[in-house]
Amino acid sequence: MSEEITRLLERMTQTWNAGDSAGYAGLFTEDADYITFFGLHLKGRQAIEETHRALFRTSIKLAEGGPEPIVRPLTDDVALVIAGGTSSVDGVPDPSRTSVISLTALRTPEGWRFASFQNSRVSKP
Structure with a gap:
């Protein structure tokens, strides 16, 4: 389970950095709930794809690597995943974008x- 979910996270970074909004959205269930760092709630694959299509036209890329994700199985078919990392703008890492x-x-x-x-953006309390 953990390895499969880690590969899914890797595909998330790959599709984001390739600007592949359909591929990115395809990593989610049809009825997924997706909440951005600023609180926008997207409902479903179609909304995820449409919103990311415009975002992927920017120069924001996700950094490879980052902390090891935590995968906590809840059942055989469901897991909680905590992951994080940062992104870059125009190829320059931006620590203010750490999430x-x-x-x-x-x-x-x-x-x-x-x-x-x-x-959620990481910030000092």
Whole structure:
């Protein structure tokens, strides 16, 4: 389970950096809940794809690597995932863009997909 979900996270970074909004959205369930760092709530694959299509036209890229994700199985078919990292703008890493994301991974007939995504910027208290 953990290896499959880690590969799903890797595909998330790869599709983001390739500007592949359809591929990125395809990592989520049809009815996924996706909450951005500024609180926008996207509902479903179509909304995720449409919103990211415009975002992927910018020069924001996700950094490879980062802290090891935490995958906590809740059942055989559901896991809580905590991951994080930073992004770059025009190839320059931007520490102000460091985030922690929480996701719910769900085993589906298509394989593992994310059913929820919550992005929070890391800041000092």
